[in-house]
Amino acid sequence: MKHKSQAVSEHAGDERPNPHASAAASAAAPVDARIQRTRAVIDHAFVQLLFKHAYRTITVRDIALKAGVGRATFYAHYESKDQLLRSQLTRIILPVLKACPEKPYLLDCTALFDHVLSAPQLFRNIMSGGEGSGARVVRVALQERVEVVAGFRDSIDRRLPLELVTRFVVSTLLAVTLHALQSKTPESPAEMQIRFARLAGSGIGELA
Structure with missing residues (x-):
């Protein structure tokens, strides 16, 4: 009599791979790779433009030309220039914010400050220009991220409106960043x- 595990093993060995599933997987892999390559080209072109031009002056046509793709290809990957910026923030910038819910200031932004200081002109070009600048996209993305990362509902007095605290923290973060970029005396991320x-920290303490 065969051992139960042996019988199961032999039964599993009788199974044959599905050729249609294998073919579908093989076909999907190159497509996914092409999508990733195209997005990488668009992302790189976008960053290159941001080093030289204000965000508000850059158009989808500019990005497509720089990337060597058509506008239709751009829109196949991103709905707008704002969405492209938001994707960059979500993928690269926002994850470096470290939650410190036990501290009154809630966040360790050292890594974010380091990133900004490593490419100051990039940040200036995103934020400058008033209407049409990337400031709104940055602010909204930070506010959403701060709310999640910091876990405000558990670490902040529940009597405080969450939206008020979130906006205050983000405004402080951006004010410190812009001050450092405009200061004649260099500041370190620390x-x-x-x-x-x-x-x-002191502001939230006063609000509480």
């Missing part, structure tokens, strides 16, 4: 974090 912690 020094910027200390300034942010003092301002945000």
Whole structure:
């Protein structure tokens, strides 16, 4: 008599791979790879333009030309220039915000400050220009991320409106960043974090 595990093993060995499933998987892989390559080309072209031009002046046509793709290809991957910027923020910038719910200032932004200081002109071009600048996209993305990362509902007095606290923290973060970029005296990411912690922490303490 065969052992039960042996019988199961032999039964499993009788199964044959589905040729249609294998073919579908093989066909999907190159498509996914092409999508990733195209997006990478568009992303790279976008960043290159941001180093030289204000965000508000860059058009979808500019991005497509720089990337060597048609506008239809751009829109196949992104609905708008704003969505492209948001994808960059979500993928690269926002994940470096470290939650510190036990601290009054809630976030360690040192890595974010380091990223900004490594490419100051990039950040300036995104944020400058008033109407049509990338400031709104950045602010909304940060507010959504801050709410999730910091876990405000557990770490902040529930009597405080969550939206008010979120906006306050993000405004402080951006104010510290812009001050460092405009200052004639260079600041390190660690020094910027200390300034942010003092301002945000004391402010939230007063609100509470």
